[in-house]
Amino acid sequence: MEHTASDGKTYKAKYYNLDIILSVGYRVNSKNATQFRIWANKILKEYLTQGYSLNEKHLQEKSQQFEALKQTVRIMSNVLSAQELSSDEANGLLKIITDYTYALDVLDKYDHRNLTIEATHKQQAFIATYAEAMKAIQGLKDKFGGSSLFGNEKDESFQSSIATIYQSFDGQELYPSVEEKAANFLYFVVKNHSFSDGNKRIAAFLFVWFLEKNHILYREDGSKRIADNALVALTLMIAESKPEEKDIIAQVVVNLINGYN
Numbered sequence: 001m002e003h004t005a006s007d008g009k010t011y012k013a014k015y016y017n018l019d020i021i022l023s024v025g026y027r028v029n030s031k032n033a034t035q036f037r038i039w040a041n042k043i044l045k046e047y048l049t050q051g052y053s054l055n056e057k058h059l060q061e062k063s064q065q066f067e068a069l070k071q072t073v074r075i076m077s078n079v080l081s082a083q084e085l086s087s088d089e090a091n092g093l094l095k096i097i098t099d100y101t102y103a104l105d106v107l108d109k110y111d112h113r114n115l116t117i118e119a120t121h122k123q124q125a126f127i128a129t130y131a132e133a134m135k136a137i138q139g140l141k142d143k144f145g146g147s148s149l150f151g152n153e154k155d156e157s158f159q160s161s162i163a164t165i166y167q168s169f170d171g172q173e174l175y176p177s178v179e180e181k182a183a184n185f186l187y188f189v190v191k192n193h194s195f196s197d198g199n200k201r202i203a204a205f206l207f208v209w210f211l212e213k214n215h216i217l218y219r220e221d222g223s224k225r226i227a228d229n230a231l232v233a234l235t236l237m238i239a240e241s242k243p244e245e246k247d248i249i250a251q252v253v254v255n256l257i258n259g260y261n
Contacts, residue, residue: 119259120177126213127166128185130159133206140205149196158194161185178214183253185210187246190238204235211257225257 137151165181165188167174175181189203211217211225219225226234234253241249 120179120254121214121216121259122177124178125215126210128162128210128213130162133158133162133209136206136209137202140202147197150198151202152196153194154196155194157192158189161188161192161194164188177254178211178216179254179257180250182207182210182214182257183250186235186253187238187249190235191243191246200235200239203238204231207231216257230256 134151141151162185165175165185175184186203186207189206190200193199195202208217208231217225234256237252238249
């Protein structure tokens with residue numbers, strides 16, 4: 001393909017479709033394809049840990065926000081180190097960092113008073129109960145199958161997960177918005193390991209179930225507020241995170257499902 005350079009001259013250049021290269025590379029079963037996947041995962045990890053394109057000098061005035069982003073990148077890097085990801089999972093991780101960078105831009109506009117409204121939903125259309133959640137989990141098992149241990153509770157921690165998202169202190173809810181409740185619900189179910197089998201699948205399912213019941217899973221155009229592969233990546237990221245990273249994890253989730261998405 002020909003293109004005109006800055007010097008005014010016309011040059012011929014080759015263009016490659018990255019989507020096709022990645023798609024073929026992750027699907028072909030051959031020695032070369034295996035080497036490609038190893039190389040691609042290595043490059044993805046390097047991008048996440050070293051190559052996020054932010055102007056650090058510009059963000060020095062917002063050190064807390066910048067530290068939050070660096071924490072997010074490190075957590076995602078740990079996911080990549082712990083296991084070889086499929087193409088969809090890797091794309092999900094990249095989507096998280098892309099969307100979260102956008103969230104920082106939203107916060108920057110808010111700091112400069114360019115935003116006048118909050119992007120979360122305070123009005124609840126649905127309040128989850130233990131009985132309804134267990135019924136939903138049984139429906140998931142009936143529809144998609146699973147081992148005899150799938151969804152079997154090991155203790156009472158699942159009941160605690162539900163109760164915690166509705167906790168209040170001094171008359172104020174700890175998680176006042178639907179998005180905050182959903183984010184922490186996802187986190188608690190993944191981290192508490194309440195079931196003998198299927199904890200991550202159940203957590204992701206209940207997260208979607210909770211959003212749908214509160215009428216915020218879909219945008220006005222009918223598309224999902226959070227893509228399936230991004231949800232997979234989020235669930236993996238939570239599983240690999242440290243307890244002290246809970247707040248930043250919840251913040252990332254909220255930023256991916258709030259009214260700006």
